[in-house]
Amino acid sequence: MTIRIGILGYGNLGRGVECALRQNEDMELVAVFSRRDPEKVKTLTGVKAVSLDDMEAYKDKIDVMIICGGSATDLPVQTPKYVSHFHVVDSFDTHAKIPAHFSAVDEAAKAAGNCAVISAGWDPGMFSLARLYSSVILPEGKDYTFWGRGVSQGHSDAIRRIEGVLDARQYTVPVEEAVAQVRSGSQPDLTTREKHTRECYVVAAEGADLARIEHEIKTMPNYFADYDTTVHFISMEELKRDHAGLPHGGSVIRTGVTGLDKEHSHVIEYSIKLDSNPEFTAGALVASARAVYRLAGEGKSGCFTMFDLPPAYLSAKSPEELRKELL
């Protein structure tokens, strides 16, 4: 039984899903759907590209549509819209807006009798699961999430919008002393500035006022003002040579106490180190697509998150194999 998959949106994430599907033998990629002229979309694996306008014709040819748009403007529209025609998965990652996105998708999914998983990825996603599992085992404790070292695309974009900037790459870097303090179990109260620093690699236009650019970056509210930020001006060649990838990573650490007098202390840590942020997210999307397919097969409908998915539903292995090989 092969699960037939469609990809909606063909950027870094869509290409990551395309590659990931080749590593999952129970799945088959039917087509990539794009806003662009399909004649001009050249896919990595040669799978055909189809215009968004022709998507409904694929209603019976696709089991799960993996929606690979951005969280800012694409997904809030696309996921509720397309769940009317398909079972869907997305990686919606604007934490504060998840409840609203969930409601919109849930309503549309239930009306259509379809299933959706939203916010699959690593944060939200695997990091959220780490927070949940750790909190239930150590109910009296404290959570810490560190991101990096890795490229933040949102912060890189924010720098690019500054006048005189041609291109930029921003790395989020956890403060090692803070991580060590957390791992010790001392449950410190850490400010934003104490947890992460920000490193910026900026290509400026010829003749641009570098001091002004650096000042605008370091004082930018929300993005940089609350952090110790360093700015390095480099050439376009250096940027392309040394900063082309999208590595990322991070840790979720919970420390907590147990025992009659809370005399025992414990540390749980979930860490990832990724060469490619979008390809790791793609892995979570593909596994979630398998779970969606199974939920739909049980006659379920509505919106789900990774919190609702029995872990076994994510795997191509049978429950018997999982118990024997991985339990």
Add this chain to the structure above:
Amino acid sequence: MTIRIGILGYGNLGRGVECALRQNEDMELVAVFSRRDPEKVKTLTGVKAVSLDDMEAYKDKIDVMIICGGSATDLPVQTPKYVSHFHVVDSFDTHAKIPAHFSAVDEAAKAAGNCAVISAGWDPGMFSLARLYSSVILPEGKDYTFWGRGVSQGHSDAIRRIEGVLDARQYTVPVEEAVAQVRSGSQPDLTTREKHTRECYVVAAEGADLARIEHEIKTMPNYFADYDTTVHFISMEELKRDHAGLPHGGSVIRTGVTGLDKEHSHVIEYSIKLDSNPEFTAGALVASARAVYRLAGEGKSGCFTMFDLPPAYLSAKSPEELRKELL
């Protein structure tokens, strides 16, 4: 709504569950059931002890029975037996015998219309979940599990059975170079000896032949022969002073590749560091009891493992709270 819990078996694990329940406000401990004379069982929190013979009278007073016996002889009998009267949770941890235990419990549970979760804890349990989640995100990769530094009760017991040994404590210790190699993503093939060493602290009877004891330990098949083992003879005072606790820990690491030409490498690591092995296991049992209660409330019956439990079922928080606070 309070979930009414019973504890069956009152050793280290049972006491751990007793303490953990005080950290979970939606649960209430009704009684501890023991083979011993209840007059002689003094519980940590003053909850009443009841003889195993009087257990059936509690059928309608307890929602979930947490079975805290040993995997060697207790659980293979107790879990299938008591699931006929109660929804149950256990921490059965003999990996090779999990499929047989699952079948026996599943059959009895279905016949009675009750629910069971078996093999909750950290390995099997949280480590199993780490293996499963990592394998679905990185299907092309390799898993490594390291245990320790921590006390292995099975290995300590094995030393105690040697003639002339009064008491002993055995620590399992991961080899740091091996862990570093695995974290690098190089996917080494490691022998048993290359992954862990074993440290033994032994109290010998006066006049015992220490050389013989050391030789018997180091050559013991299955337990020590395949490892680099060190043996330290210490006094009973030293053992009681320096080795009274049951610390443990370990890591599950998976490294894998993604991308069109598998050009990107990733590392996922789940690590724990525990002051008290049984109290951490107790935390997993208690959370699983909550999930069992919910499965039963849905009219389900049969045997489950943590692979089958939607993560949200483990938490006292509502799905809305979880999405808002932890996703």
